[in-house]
């Protein structure tokens with residue numbers, strides 16, 4: 290694998306045999322993702338986005354093809370996944386949730402506390418560090434998931450519509466927080482979203498998948514400057530041109546998925 294490539298998929302397909310005559314969820318996907326890249330995936334509902342991410346996470350095997358993820362440091366987890374549904378442990382405080390992965394890796398207590406404090410501060414929950422999830426709003430819980438994922442310091446971060454269930458204001462705040470944390474870490478991130486806007490605000494490239502069986506329709510580079518200020522990039526002609534370009538491609542697939 291080239292030095293700057295972190296993830297490589299070669300002719301990856303996934304067939305679910307449980308469906309009558311087999312259901313092809315992902316078909317012949319070949320792509321590479323660079324180290325430190327923020328890679329977004331959009332596509333119609335049911336086109337295989339989550340399946341592809343689950344294959345990257347090692348939660349699902351591919352039926353054919355090859356997946357390789359370059360690991361540079363065996364003391365760190367290879368990946369961490371953030372889901373749409375809040376996935377914090379309800380019996381743990383915010384701090385314990387954020388420290389969880391570090392504790393599993395037996396990182397010393399003082400170091401754990403330092404890392405947790407940093408990310409709890411980044412997500413603006415310092416005052417809630419000792420609160421339990423039942424004392425938090427949905428958006429706050431999702432922030433904890435994001436902080437936990439970054440604190441875990443995996444080689445790659447996999448996010449499956451992490452802000453999909455949030456209201457617009459919370460979504461905007463979390464996008465900004467994610468951008469800030471990501472820009473400070475440059476962690477290779479694969480991010481599924483239904484929102485073209487979100488993909489453009491966050492991503493370096495956007496993969497548009499076809500209606501099922503999910504294939505690569507096209508991959509669009511997002512050449513908007515970084516660091517990004519979400520509110521101001523939305524008003525630029527470049528953003529509007531990219532939005533139109535993606536929507537025109539995606540629209541056809543959304544129609545195809547419905548028929």
Ligand SMILES: Nc1ncnc2c1ncn2[C@@H]1O[C@H](COP(=O)(O)OP(=O)(O)OP(=O)(O)O)[C@@H](O)[C@H]1O
Nearest residue numbers: 305307308312314333334335336337338339340341
């Ligand atoms: N474990 C499974 N067993 C059988 N079929 C599955 C399984 N997981 C997913 N599928 C099927 O694979 C296809 C792709 O599903 P997937 O969840 O990857 O789509 P998606 O693009 O993430 O959808 P959405 O945007 O609605 O979340 C769907 O037709 C789904 O029914």
